[in-house]
Amino acid sequence: MAENVMEAMMKESARVQQKLLKGFENMMHIKDMEEGVTPREVVYREDKVQVFHFKPEGEDICPVPVVIVYALVNRQYMMDIQDNLSLFRKLIGQGLDLYVIDWGYPSKMDKYQTMEDYLDGYLNNVVDFVRDRTGKDKVNILGVCQGGAFSTIYAALYPEKVQNLVVMVAPIDLDTQDGLLQVWSKSFDVDLMVDTIGNVPGEFLNLGFLWLKPFQLVIDKYVGLIDRLDNPETVKYFLRMEKWIFDSPDQAGETFRKFVKDLFQQNLLCKGEFKLGGRKVDLKNITMPVLNLFGEQDHLVPPYCSKPLADLVGTKDVTTVAYAVGHIGMYVSSKAQKEMPPTVANWLKDRAVSEKKKGPGKAKK
């Protein structure tokens, strides 16, 4: 019996070591991974914010440009992580004209930056820039995760500039005791944190995300990779994902304070009591069509946080689409990669018929 145990130990131990050696060979020389793979052009800069333009492809081009508003947490290149798993590439392949905001990395000097600065300032300037550049009165907005909440607020404040609103895994209704992030944030002293350290470190947020599934995300994810360490392509994909997961910008203190207190702790947006720059944000002002996409197995922004948007906005033209994936799966799963781009593109094109009749806008230099 003991012989069997010893033999099993030896076999498994040797297997792990051999695989790790292969992994060592395949990984150690890789210094860095690229941030996005699809060709793009920087067309706008303001402070640390920049906007990338991805040119549409094909003949059936959507006449209204799309501004993609990513979250302040992590970076937008998750949607362009590698050649065969790039939502950006697939969206431009469907004829969408993409303008993607990169918020940059806030430093200590940005600790006073507020949500007003982000939305009334940067986002509004970007939207105006794209309207000028394309000669269009309105743009489509696609908000992702926290960027989805930001886009919803923006669309409510500036409905005259938004043709259609698309949100992906957006935290809208946070009055719940089910999600761990929602539970933890309720008892979190955000004032003490921001008053003491200013910006909230990205590492702190990452730790919170890892604690949602500690054994899976800290141990099993890596143990599960051991078997595939001898495959250089798998290793590269894993490195890209790891780089993205831990590439977490610090959060500008004042913006984080408002986001946690007003949205997570008091759920003001849903209650119709949220204010930005002294103005009340009424979601009923969202009269343009809305496409709401979420993941049924999302543990970061559970479906019940995203779904209620349909009942809160002022339009009847709301399309809600659920995918049987988790939060990250919304960007990289083969299912979402295959189904989501045509869904978004066709939905937008269907609602741009009047713009098509008008013809191309008068673009400015």
Place this chain on the structure above:
Amino acid sequence: MAGTTDKPGEWMAQWLKMQESLMKEWASSLGKMMHSPAPPGEWMKLPFSPGGLYEQWSRSLSDLPTKREEEGVGRLVYNRIASSSKVYMDLLNFWAKSTGILKSVPVGKTLTVEEINVLRNNWMKNYQEFMKTLWGSRPAGDEESLGKTLEGTTLSASDLTWSLVEPILKNVAQMPDIVQKISRGDTSAVLDLGGIFSKNYEDTVGRAMIAPSFGYFKALNEKIGQTIHAYARFNTAKNAFSSMLYKTGLKAAEKVYQRSSEFIGQEASPETFKAFYHMWWTVNEETYHDLLSSEEFATMSKEMISRGLLFRKWFDDLTDHVLKFTNIPGKKDMDEVYKTLWDLRREVRNQKRVIRDLEKKMEAKDRRKKPA
């Protein structure tokens, strides 16, 4: 398509070959030993085990590139994989031991309560050994970063604290009892130290730390006292937090022990171990999920983070006080600069918008003036 690379030189290929042949030698000599006439029980007492060999090998592997290679995403992620593999290999060692314990029970024999207790205690003792590895592994260094964020301090502050609290610890009446428990291998007794420290600290030195001072250095002394006091309280909260996590680990151990019976009678093979590993991490995940969604966790983590932040606040305050006498700007000075910069940026943004709107109006006016 591929990331930035810096291909390893010839030395790396040679070294990897050498490692592979070394591993084959280990495997072959251990294989011979297994088929030698020595009783199987003796193998477990060998000065090296697959787990031990793995540890040595893994260390040599991770030490090597520090001399030759620069930091990079490949190395960083490899270290995370190696750290998780260590947990996996230690679980393998534990599994071998526990399988041995369970298989030592003669088939068909009804065990007495005492025998069951001995069996369980041996199993638990081995598991607690394994838990040390588990808590040694960090999630990608983030806990360390968090600690630094909260503390933002120097080693001297902790040395100073230790010199103050050491006498209390030495004189605690319960100390001999705890030491005895620890020497008997009762790991949970270590956690009791935290509670004793906390109580005695608050009753003795803690009071002195926040007592009002007087004289020329009144402000400075009070700030030093408050900082040390805040640090001690942060450490206490950190210990209580760790204790809660450790106790949950023990709760999970109990569940793993119960579920281990599913493996009795199964052949010892790598596949059986993989099934055991899967059961182990899912049971732990579920048990920790219960803790993480509890009121207790919310309260304790809030307490630890708040105390860490309060310490940081006092530390910054003390630093600012000291820097006041130099021409180096302190936190408050820098905050003023940041605030001014933020105001200026806002002003510039607003002015740009006004100018842009005026330009648009003028363009529209010009267009109206021009004949069609």
